[in-house]
Amino acid sequence: MKILFAKLSILTVVAFLMPITSVLSQVEVEEIGEAVIGLKTPITIVEEAQAINYMDSGSIKLGDANAKIISCIEKFSFRKESIKIDLRCYILMDDSSPGIMEYVAILIGNEELNKNFDQGKSIFPPKNGLMHWHGHFEFKTSSEKYSWINNEIYLGKGIEMRGPNSPSGGVARYRLYRLQN
Numbered sequence: 485m486k487i488l489f490a491k492l493s494i495l496t497v498v499a500f501l502m503p504i505t506s507v508l509s510q511v512e513v514e515e516i517g518e519a520v521i522g523l524k525t526p527i528t529i530v531e532e533a534q535a536i537n538y539m540d541s542g543s544i545k546l547g548d549a550n551a552k553i554i555s556c557i558e559k560f561s562f563r564k565e566s567i568k569i570d571l572r573c574y575i576l577m578d579d580s581s582p583g584i585m586e587y588v589a590i591l592i593g594n595e596e597l598n599k600n601f602d603q604g605k606s607i608f609p610p611k612n613g614l615m616h617w618h619g620h621f622e623f624k625t626s627s628e629k630y631s632w633i634n635n636e637i638y639l640g641k642g643i644e645m646r647g648p649n650s651p652s653g654g655v656a657r658y659r660l661y662r663l664q665n
Contacts, residue, residue: 513639513661517545519585519621521553521573523647523654527560535560544575544585546623546638546660549630551575551583567591569619581627587640589619604650609642617642621660638662 522541529535537560542553556573573585591597596613609617621638625631640658648654 512664514664515659516547516638516662517549517660519544519587519640519658519660521556521571521656521658523645523656525648533562535562539573542573544623546633549627549633550578551585551625552578553585556585565592566616567593575623575625577625577627577630579627579629581625581630583623583625583627583630583633585621585623587619587621589640589642590616591642592616601645601647602649604647604652604654606650607645614642614645617645619658621658636662 520542521539523537523539524541525538527535527537537558539556539558540554542556544551544553552575554574554576556571558569558571561568561570567590569587569589569591571585571587571589575583575585577583591614593614597607598613600607600612605612607614609615619640619642621640623633623638625633639661641661642656643659644655644657646652646655
């Protein structure tokens with residue numbers, strides 16, 4: 485009886501997972517642009533597990549849409565093995581329409597990440613202390629020309645980070661992707 489139950493349980497799990505893996509195997513992404521966020525100030529610890537930062541420069545390219553970053557506020561939540569970043573930026577589209585960029589990212593690093601960031605060294609995941617750096621982006625704008633950006637969630641893959649002590653200036657650079665059905 486136990487063997488029959490175990491076999492039925494395994495068959496149920498397999499029958500449930502087969503359609504899901506089929507759907508996931510069909511997910512495709514298309515590279516659509518880049519977000520570059522200037523990092524000028526050091527991170528300010530406000531509690532043991534949280535920090536904030538302010539940024540006021542950068543650019544966004546999303547297909548034929550271009551925007552300038554005017555100002556951002558960033559909140560860090562330090563977890564046991566990762567850092568969650570919540571960022572909200574006021575942006576100005578190239579047709580002078582205002583907009584907002586929001587993203588949530590997860591970083592998994594080690595002590596080498598903190599050292600390299602503080603020294604302003606370039607960090608290229610999965611090297612230099614940063615093993616994982618991905619997030620999702622959302623854009624909202626009143627622009628009629630670029631209203632299409634309001635309707636999707638974009639995936640972001642972190643490709644370079646430098647702390648504000650870098651002679652080249654601090655930066656967080658993402659490659660942006662759109663999901664394809």
